[in-house]
Amino acid sequence: MPDGTEQDSDLLELAKRVVAQAKPDEQMEVYVSRLDEVDVRAFDGDIESLSSASASGVGIRVVCGGRQGFAHAGALDESLIAATLDDARDNVRYATPDEHVGLAVPDGVEAVELDLWDPGVASFATPDKVQMALDLEKRVRHGDPRIRQVVSADYGDMMGESAIATSTGILATSRRTLCSLSVSAIAGDEDRHTGTGFGFARGPSGIDPESIADDAIDRATRLIGAKKVGSSVCTVVLDRRVSATLLAVVAGALSGESVIKNRSMFAGRIGEAVAVPELTLVDDPTDARSLGAARNDAEGLACRRNLLIDGGILNRFVFDTTSARRAGTSSTGSAVRGGYATTPTSGCRAVALAPGYLDQAGVLRAVGEGLFVQSVTGVHSGVSSVSGDFSVGVEGLMLRGGALAEPVHEVTIASTLQRMLKSLVVIGGDVEWLPGVAAAQTLAIAGMSLSGSS
């Protein structure tokens, strides 16, 4: 079933009714969304909490004379929508006029029909959701004698629908489901370490509780005895989930909005070699395997495949309508927004590297000596997509003779993103699709500064 169907047409009808109130001299965009969520948390053999929620909201943008005003509300009743529209119109008066500001206009690109809705979420009964969380908690608690605590085991799912209508002729709907299962465990006695396992899928049948449990146990227990090591310069192998975090930062620097506002290390570098020739980076929200896949962007234009870095050469930035006009180009169908409460900006949704051929074990063998990084901390404080400075805390295991050796913690790795992209030595073929901006795959990077005990 394609994701834009009658089920959400009540949202589209509502959006159209509001847009019909647009005055001749104003452009109006109405974004309406509804989200149903269930979250279950298990602890110590019991349900710690069970939350069920249905939330909806509306965001209204009004553009008049090159000036934009915005307002939003966390409900859909008529009087609230009327007050929100008044707020948005009033807010227009204060913005600085800018010829580039305006709403998207249909550009003739056909949306790729994607099936992002798993009916299994709606039919999965609450007691079964509860049982899934309870079973996971039990599986990890009894999965290994070194596990001293399971902090929490969580099941969550959501069914989201949205609609966009504008006075410029945009009419778009989308809907999606997502399921998640995660667990956080502590291993060790005096020497404690934590491990988290998680999995995401469009529906409950795509979740594999066994591998999630094993992953949490493995990640926590293999760090027992971790020590700080001495500072050095070495090759690091980034676990694929760490790489996904790193790629999301790189993707942020490819946002046209950041580039035109001088907030990207890639500004002015189109056509330059910014990475090793083996690196090709694509943002493809039309790839249904990606959990970031979408039929339309946040302004209602069709999502499309954008080739960002081609064989190491910087090829393209991604744009929404306003940033594209400022840059003298057209939208790449890359408007993103954090729900009804924010206005669109440009950004990637489904970034992935052209995969290599090795699985993680193969990458470790190929690299031979170095540090395997299991998890990183401090990404939002230690990594800048503006300057490219990169410094994060890491936990992991030393890599000796191509195999994982002694565990390491309380050290940092540092470099710059610019240097890291040119020092990639292996790109893994072990792609895992995650929600968020980037897919996960194991990467190896040479010449990183490992900082530990002096």
Added chain:
Amino acid sequence: MDESGVGSQGALVEPDLARKVLDVALAKGGDFAELFAEDRYATGASLDDGRIEELSSARDRGAGIRVVVGETTGFAHTADLTESGLVDAARAASAVARTGGSGGVAPLAPGPSRSVTVVPVDKSRKIELLGRADDAARSTSGSVRQVSVSYGDSHRRILVATSDGVMVGDDQVRTRFGVACVAVGDTGMQTGHESVARTVGFELFDQEDVEELARVAARRAVVKLSARPAPSGDQPIVIASGSGGILFHEACGHGLEADHIVKDASAFTGHLGELVASPLVTLVDDGTFGSEWGSSFIDDEGHPAQRNVLIENGVLTSYMWDGLRARKEMRASSGNGRRQSYRHLPMVRMTNTFIVDGAGDPEQIIADTPSGVYVAKLGGGQVNTATGDFVFGMTEAYLIEKGRIAEPLRDANLIGNGPEVLRRIDAIAGDFDMSPGTCGKDGQSVPVGCGQPTLRVSAVTIGGTAGA
């Protein structure tokens, strides 16, 4: 703030209706039920790339209902504050009740509540601040190429009614202002930012000079253009007053939250009464501390905000408690039950967390440090509460050489262990200051204050690239 924003007079939910909803919530059994209603109106304005890009307004109104049955909490929320909306949510929240519980609903006794009258401020006055900050940042240096300025205010009215008979409310008014700059030089681009935020209205700007704020942000970016890479390895660090309280919030505060403690998921579990820090250290969490960013009249469970001494002269004296955890341990809440909105369950959260003044002199502490790093501003951080391991970004830092502040350093992370850092504090000055922050936990964000006087930690690992 607009007068038409938060619903004007009267209770968010009338006592009779609140009572009825709590009755429904406990109809299938349960030990405790709570109705949390919220009405929030916020406005924001942003200037970027020399233009006032956008004014925004937000309206949010609804209620969350919680039912506690033994070890289990059921929760549901609704944006519909009518009787039928609230009753439906109460039924959904009570789905976890399996057996008849012990609970009944005590008569609701309206308790002390705070009501604030918000004086409307014309939007043009807010806009004017943005322009002044932009001008000030750009005139600081020719290398400042990009400036973004943001203004935000909110008026949040809350009401809490519980099956224990509590019925209280609060009006929370908050205002924030921030400036972020990008400077460009031969060595690339660098960023700097600075912000101010308090639980007050527009009168914030009677005390705060937005132009000076902008100059601080601009200087922070410009200075780093000539910065050298940060060292790597262990170094003593001196943290400037008011700029590094976030470290103690993250590295120690989270580990003192009762939910982590009772789950044996904190490095501080089981150490009450023990020396866990240098005897120089007294750590306090205080939700009543003036108009700081984390202050309120009551917490989001209706308990009065209060001052809690967590560590006194190095000895661990207490943890922070929300109502749920406190109830299970048969003790009183410490006023630390907070939630992002009516759509969220409350959790144990910090308010304003700080290390109190010592007797040292800031200049002398630097002079007594032969070599190390002076941290003028710490950025965000992250902690693993189970182990105490933390990471923090330095966003303005300098080398200390021969007891003097020397060259600026590029951004890098610090890494360490909370309990260890507490023991390694070997000097504290008497120049206490606070700064605002946003604390994220389990996907919920709440405003917090952090503070500390100038202090020195004898060794922390610095994650730079230059050989130590």
